[in-house]
Amino acid sequence: MFDKLKKKFILINMSLLTIVFILIFGTIYISTAISIEKDLEHELMNTASNPRKPTPNSPRMSSSIIIELDSDNNIATVNTYMEIDEAVLEDTIYTIIKNENKLDRVKIDGSSYGYFKEYSNKGLTIVLMSREQQIEVLNNLLKVFISIGSISLILLLLISIYLTNKTIKPIKETFEKQKQFIANASHELKTPLTIIRTNTSLVLSNKNLSVESQSKWLNYINNQIERMSELLDEMLSLAKLDTNMGLNEFVVFDLSKLLNSILLTFEAVIFENRIQLESNIQEGISIKGDKESIKKVVIILLDNAIKYTNKSGKIDVELKQDKNKIRLKVKNTGEGIKKEDINKIFERFYRVDSSRARETGGYGLGLSIAKSIVEGNNGKIHAESDIGKDTTFIIEFNS
Numbered sequence: 001m002f003d004k005l006k007k008k009f010i011l012i013n014m015s016l017l018t019i020v021f022i023l024i025f026g027t028i029y030i031s032t033a034i035s036i037e038k039d040l041e042h043e044l045m046n047t048a049s050n051p052r053k054p055t056p057n058s059p060r061m062s063s064s065i066i067i068e069l070d071s072d073n074n075i076a077t078v079n080t081y082m083e084i085d086e087a088v089l090e091d092t093i094y095t096i097i098k099n100e101n102k103l104d105r106v107k108i109d110g111s112s113y114g115y116f117k118e119y120s121n122k123g124l125t126i127v128l129m130s131r132e133q134q135i136e137v138l139n140n141l142l143k144v145f146i147s148i149g150s151i152s153l154i155l156l157l158l159i160s161i162y163l164t165n166k167t168i169k170p171i172k173e174t175f176e177k178q179k180q181f182i183a184n185a186s187h188e189l190k191t192p193l194t195i196i197r198t199n200t201s202l203v204l205s206n207k208n209l210s211v212e213s214q215s216k217w218l219n220y221i222n223n224q225i226e227r228m229s230e231l232l233d234e235m236l237s238l239a240k241l242d243t244n245m246g247l248n249e250f251v252v253f254d255l256s257k258l259l260n261s262i263l264l265t266f267e268a269v270i271f272e273n274r275i276q277l278e279s280n281i282q283e284g285i286s287i288k289g290d291k292e293s294i295k296k297v298v299i300i301l302l303d304n305a306i307k308y309t310n311k312s313g314k315i316d317v318e319l320k321q322d323k324n325k326i327r328l329k330v331k332n333t334g335e336g337i338k339k340e341d342i343n344k345i346f347e348r349f350y351r352v353d354s355s356r357a358r359e360t361g362g363y364g365l366g367l368s369i370a371k372s373i374v375e376g377n378n379g380k381i382h383a384e385s386d387i388g389k390d391t392t393f394i395i396e397f398n399s
Contacts, residue, residue: 006165036134065089067125115128192224250289251290254284276314285320289397290373305331308332329393332391381395
């Protein structure tokens with residue numbers, strides 16, 4: 001599909017460029033040809049009005065022929081530096097006299113000439129000037145245009161292929177990730193649906209038993225419904241953020257107080273997991289943004305830190321204001337993240353370790369949601385990690 005799209009894009013692009021080149025070069029060529037032709041016509045008429053002998057100093061005059069005929073159309077004088085057969089000259093004069101146009105073209109020994117004829121009381125004056133130099137200029141111009149156009153189109157083709165590949169690559173990667181996510185989401189939904197179906201069948205097969213006696217199966221059903229609900233909520237959050245509907249009105253609020261209150265809610269969970277928590281929160285730091293969405297980001301990072309902190313590990317939370325920058329750091333000890341994965345963890349639907357993510361209940365959407373929220377609040381987020389030691393998530397806001 002993407003190969004066809006790429007070929008179609010390149011074909012359309014090159015077709016448009018070729019048309020533009022033809023129009024530009026064609027316009028220049030035609031305007032040049034018209035200018036040369038008008039220049040020749042002007043020279044012919046001036047020479048006919050003020051006859052002068054051809055001179056070798058002027059390329060145009062050296063290849064011109066000035067013929068004066070008497071009232072009976074007999075040749076009176078012929079002025080030229082060229083050697084020309086008398087019979088050919090007479091045939092040319094006859095052709096010109098026969099032609100009704102005062103200004104036109106004629107062939108002499110296979111060469112093209114422009115002519116102008118003017119009648120007077122003495123007779124007829126005919127001025128002929130060679131067009132070969134003009135034809136050569138136009139032919140050379142055409143060759144230059146073809147050469148430049150061909151080379152330019154080849155270069156543009158290579159550039160077009162490069163840019164097309166570069167443009168389609170992220171689209172292709174996103175498409176592949178979406179396909180993978182759909183497969184993962186289908187699997188995640190299929191498992192709880194199977195459990196729900198199985199437990200529902202067990203409950204229905206024992207209709208005479210009380211609800212209390214079948215609470216085990218009902219709890220299984222409830223747990224799986226909550227799991228599916230969580231997945232759907234995360235997908236809905238991403239959809240809202242994509243359409244800029246996930247953020248509310250921006251207000252100025254105390255980020256320090258918000259962070260302290262969130263840490264209080266996590267203390268019990270951190271204690272249960274035997275994790276040490278240290279915080280270094282500078283007081284009185286205020287920020288303008290969507291309070292609820294930023295709260296969600298902090299919860300995502302803390303939840304992520306708890307899941308991936310090693311046993312008896314440590315979580316450090318730091319909030320500081322440095323000049324015009326507000327930095328929030330959430331650091332946890334643990335296995336760390338490989339260098340090749342550190343730039344991918346914020347990508348939608350990406351999971352470093354799928355098997356471990358399933359154990360911790362992750363879907364690979366949390367950090368994507370966090371990044372979308374931070375960027376929606378005019379901030380930046382990135383991660384740093386030392387393998388086998390720790391991982392740090394850093395958020396920066398403009399103060």
